[in-house]
Amino acid sequence: MMLGYIGRRAYHSIISLIGLLTLVFFLTRLTGDPSALYLPLDSSLEAREAFARLNGLDQPIHVQFLQYLQNLLSLDFGQSLRQNRSAIDVALEAFPATLKLAFVAMTLATALAIVVGALAAARPGSLFDRTAGLVSLAGASTPDFWIAIVGILVFAVGLGILPTSGTGTGLHWIMPIAVLMLRPFGLLVQVVRGTMISALASPYIKTAHAKGMMRRKIIFGHALRNSLLPVITVAGDLATGLINGAVVVETIFGWPGIGKLMIDSIIQRDFAVVQSTILVTAVAIFIVNIAIDLLYVTLDPRIRY
Amino acid sequence: MTASDKPILKIDNLTVDFLSEGDPVRAVDDVSFDVCPGETLVILGESGSGKSVSTGTVMGLIDCPPGDIVSGSLIFDGTDLSRLDEEERRELNGRRIAMIFQDPLAYLNPVYTVGRQIAEVFESHRDGDAGPVRDKVVHLLERVGIPEAEKRIDYYPHQFSGGQRQRVMIAMAIALKPDILIADEPTTALDVSVQSQILELLRDLQRETGMALIMITHDLEVAAAMADRIIVMNGGKVVESGPAQDIFTNPGHAYTRRLMSALPHAGSSPKQPRAEIKGEILLQVEHLSKHYILGSGPFSSKREFRAVDDVSFTVRRGETVGIVGESGSGKSSIARMLLRLNDPTSGKALFAGADIFKLEGKALNGFRRRVQMVFQDPFGSMNPRMNVRSIVSEPWVIHRDILPRARWKDRVVELLELVGMKAEHAERHPHQFSGGQRQRIAIARALASEPELIVCDEAVSALDVSIQMQVIALLADLRGSLGLSYVFITHDLPIVREFADRILVMQQGKVVEESETEILFNSPKHHYTKSLLNSVPRPKWA
Amino acid sequence: MAEVTVLSVKSPGSLRQLAIYLARDKLALCAALFLIVLIACVLVGPLLVGDLAGKLGLRQRNLAPFSLEHGFIYILGADTLGRSILARLIVGAQNTLGIAAAAVFCSMVAGGMLGLIAGYSERWYSHVILRLADVIMSFPSLLLALIVLYTLGPSMMNLVIVLAITRMPIFIRTARAEVLELRERMFVSAARSMGASSGRILFRHIAPLVLPTLVTIAAIDFATVILAESSLSFLGLGIQPPDFTWGAMVANGRGYLASAWWIAFWPGLAILLTTLSLNILASWARTVADPLQRWRLQSLRKAPR
Amino acid sequence: QNASEINIVLPEQPANLEPCGTIITNVGQILSRNVVEPLTVIDPANGQATPSLATQWTQTDPNTWRLKLREGVKFQDGAAFDAEAVKYSIERMTGGKVTCSNIAKFGAAKLTVTVVDDLTVEIKSDKPQPILPTLLSVVMVVSPNTPADKAVNDPIGTGPFKLASFTPQTVVLESFDGYWGKKPAITKASYVWRPESSIRAAMVETGEADLTPSIAIQDATNPDTDFAYLNSETTAMRIDAGFAPLDDVRIRKALNLAIDWEGLAQLFGDDVQRASQMVVVGINGHDDKLAPWTFDAEQARALIAEAKAAGVPVDTEIELIGRNGIYPNGTEAMEAMMAMWQDVGLNVKLTMLDVNDWLRYLQKPFPEGRGPNLLQMMHDNNKGDAAFTIPIFYTSEGSYSTVREPALDKEIADAMAATGEDRTTRFKAIFNKVHDELALDIPMFHMIGYTRVGTRLDWKPDITTNSEIPLANIGIKN
């Protein structure tokens, strides 16, 4: 039954993926002819026309699309106009950096948020609850670039304990991860807290107390487990948000990831790269969503599809 | 077994309030009682009289606030329970004091297997005795009579029947052989034979370990069978207490007297078949089957379980068909199918000539107005966000033509009063009621839509005898005046005998016997029916 | 947004009652007062200081805060064109809150609605909704913005549409996740057995239990949307100068974090306080709406002892 | 880290390393004169071409130039540098198979290259090319092993450094032992990129990097490390003279007069120079004496009133088209200017566009349905000659031009054909006419760039820094 479900989902996902790519293909072309962007400002009209011809941009759009589909069949995702190489290579090269960042940041944020949120929910209105709420919300609603730049100014320039940016050592991870975590952390703390308060008022929590279970186990075993559904959903959404949108961190800290690549190629109308990055992230996002849906069934036996 | 006379638990002057905007609700008022090792104390009392709250206080399960322990001392084995810190409390709960909750579904965590939930008792109190926890859990489940315990241990609460969940609850409570067991209506969903098995189990435990038992029950036969001493509560106060036999034979307080006289089994006045049930056939069930697909996890192997197996019966207009039978024999499953809440695996059910399972749109809507159900688990069947007023008036919102809006408010109060509740209860939410009160709200809601057929699934099981009689009388009255029909699922033989015209006896998904009430009681044919009728508990002192 | 939940609590004299509940939670009271001040700014701010917000002061660029030399209106300093930050905060509130509220509200309502349907129904359209959510999640918001810009042109309406659409999936998926569990509850069966229509079950029985989580998310999304808006104005889709929002003010100060922190700080603080207030109110509303928690806000009069 | 290894942090990642794209800032700053070398180099002081791979050049007829090539030069892959290689490189540029940005500098000229002998080539053009040696500064000579039909990311040239690696994080150059010239002090240079100016400045401050070009003025706070230099960029507003009321010269003058130039300059720093023409000092054709417009709101109002009296529809809405991110504080400048114009009574409305949208307005063909508009723009001429500026702005065919003045066309054509002193005076005359008489545009400022150079390095930026950072010129202090 589960395998059947996965199969069905995969099938649906492939259809949506094709739909997505088609949509992207036609819609990106609505955002203007890129020829002028690739040539110096003072280049002539003829030069621009020559460029369009060279890159097949002068063809009617449906011809371009058929060509694209045909190439897709032979796993050719097009050439990047900007980078002089295969677009899918560009996308795949950028992806791991983002994935690593997103994975570490989300894992940490979720774990931390669960602990903090659960403890806050255990005693609503307590000092811990209020402080945790304020701090996490402050983190979540401060502009990320603000935190990033101020962080660099303080920790790298002022105190000199962390490198400003770049990749390499473990120290290089600290600030990007911290910045990336803030919003997911803040949001998740709130979600965990809210659902946990309701869960903690359920009768089965009384049973657990009557059994003499440890408070910690009651909170994290019983109440948390029952409130995980929205939590993992939101976490999943935030994770996919990071997969295609860790732009600020990528640009400021110089992690060459897919978010920055996507923005650049959109602004530059590097269509093949736009399509390829969307393909790569979409596959990742679809997989995450399927995984989350499967998780629901494992987490709550009453759920069925 | 000798009950030592030094009380292991002594409660003095306990008063508990529930606070809210406005005046506090006094749930328990100056209650004192004690219980000695090996002794069984039965608490009888009106529904809503504070039985659950006062025993909940012993385990520290009343949330304060909004609960408020105004006064009282709780001494357990020499320690003052109100002075314990969290860790000391934890050490006591489950190991030395255990509790069987009244409402088994709500009190089981829906996302864990029952096995795991029972195992947690062992894990929370890791003591010397080793041995695989799982084996112990299986053993416990077997002791409480869960069939196929080895497999069932990996199932989730929602895959159990009402009575089975109750037994899981019991297994959980007796896991560590506590010094005191508080059993809050432990047998409300159990058929008589399983009930006697459980009662026997409890007595065994008392013999083995000298466990003190505080048992709350509405069932006078059970009370008589178990009690050494009895206290009777009414309106939050203890109105009478004393040795069991004295109370039964010589009740002092007016309420106790009323209780005893309401006992339906006392005078088994042979009932004449009522004449008016010759009406047309309202419901005709043909070869109904329900097979559940069972599996413990999303990826585990599946197997089929026949919960309802080729069941056929009919209900005439104005007739009451009682369904009795083994716990887990598929009674609730039938009810749910008749209400179109679960799809049957096969079979037909015709309501007023139309196949219920094929109804769509308007016809379905009309059907739902004409048929109502009182669920076995009343708490779960009410939206926790709605207050009683909106719960009871919901049918009128759905079916606009039943009652003009202006009348709703009065009608809600009327209905509540019919089932023995008060007008002020209308503004409260479900969690603020006792088990019996919730059950009555559920009945009031079922009556609100003025149906033709009500499926009652253990609808009066949590009510004390006096209120039970009041409700039954109400139902009978409606049957007479409006021609209502009932499918009345219960474990309580005296009640079906009193109320039902015809009875189906079920065992393992099959109807093993069906006949007129009096015929069944006087000359049961199937051996299971016979065993049911014979296992009526006997007073302890007899 | 908080009002939405509150309205669903029908209790006699509910408005007065709510005021009493609000007074019981000091933090929520502060939050509400802050929001009232904001709303006042939105309504009368432009009349009071409207001209000052646009008045150039090229010779007092980046004026530091806390000096009264140039008058009280410059107490928070001046921005890169020497305009009073205080005046701009007041005037900017209108656009900022207007856009964010509209976008968040639309995405919450539309997303929540679709999520309810997707979770409750097992028909084909619930699959379609979910795959749609997948597609939106994979579709870069920037690209969407560009496309809208090129096809529909810049306008406030289009901006809100873009922001609302991109924020929708989280509401869809969260609502659905909760519904998956809630629809298995007994009271849903009970309602169904009474003949309640799917609509009634969804909106009367299930939605009130889903809403608190959605409101929590929406409250934090407020900040996200304000900041996202400013990045869209970079494309020309957002609010265009001389109009501005707090998000644009923050973005404007981005380059000056090292030299003139106050330019980005004050609008950032305004965003933060707004989000914070909304969250505090959301969590207060959650308590009000939950009968099991409502006692926290009631005056519990104990019996004399 | 070795003392002779340096780190450079650039504002933008180079999208590719195609040697034919060195006029793109982030490609040129890495490749130009480091990996690949041009035939000639422009002297920043006077705009004249000086020898590089070509050592001598003579104009044999108006259309033909003969170059002598440097001897003993080798490509980094071992191939020999000779006339064939030069021919190959030029043909690769002009062949149309590779998108070549540099070729734009040649306009529509058709070039034919003939090998005269091993170290001599002749370049023939279809039109007279008086400044061909200047143009040759964009001809980067690549190894004949470079594919001719495909843009590359692994350029091979004759420069003192060869490409060691190119990843999404960094580009590394290492010194090339076979270099024909003096051995540079630096042995290895790593380039990384961070868009945020304050971060780049911080990286040099903390020693993580040694050099970063183009930091924002507000980050250039340390006089010891931060150098200001005129960066050859000139900002301006183009007036679309094709629409009323902008077709009236009084309005155009009023536009120039209405701006508080001193105040506006605050946005761009103390060192910024007020511009009166579209090229900077040092470019052939720049007229020192041409005075910029000054701020005179009264006169602007008077001119507008006068025009109004003459029936010019001065109340028509004028669209002010800006481009996001065009230069630091560009949006602020637009906001400020709009406010100032509104102040003198013109109905100006600002629209900020993204690059691609803005480009439609910049280059011909202009979009249909536009009305009177002012376009924010920036012009960069670091190639030494006003020929890279005047025709595109002011001739009828010029790709940015909104002017149609046959007389002016003629004047420009003559100037373009002229050489030497004559050429200079003619260009100056055109700039004067465009500014004082026609007021065709609103020149704003000659922009200033700031570069932060770590204390370890001995180097100063100059006007060419926006297009190249020759590592060979960088010394190490000790």
Ligand SMILES: Nc1ncnc2c1ncn2[C@@H]1O[C@H](COP(=O)(O)OP(=O)(O)OP(=O)(O)O)[C@@H](O)[C@H]1O
């Ligand atoms: N949380 C609560 N808030 C307010 N009132 C409550 C709450 N819980 C229980 N009560 C009230 O306290 C009284 C005692 O309830 P309790 O559950 O002890 O009754 P009970 O004797 O167990 O009844 P039953 O036999 O019906 O289970 C009831 O009137 C009930 O309405």
Ligand SMILES: Nc1ncnc2c1ncn2[C@@H]1O[C@H](COP(=O)(O)OP(=O)(O)OP(=O)(O)O)[C@@H](O)[C@H]1O
């Ligand atoms: N959702 C389910 N999935 C799997 N098995 C189920 C499910 N619901 C009920 N069962 C099984 O079907 C059988 C019949 O259950 P049902 O609830 O109909 O019993 P019942 O006759 O109402 O018993 P009780 O008197 O104890 O309430 C039980 O053995 C139970 O374990």
Ligand SMILES: [Mg+2]
């Ligand atoms: Mg009770």
Ligand SMILES: [Mg+2]
């Ligand atoms: Mg049942």
Ligand code: NI
């Ligand atoms: Ni009973």
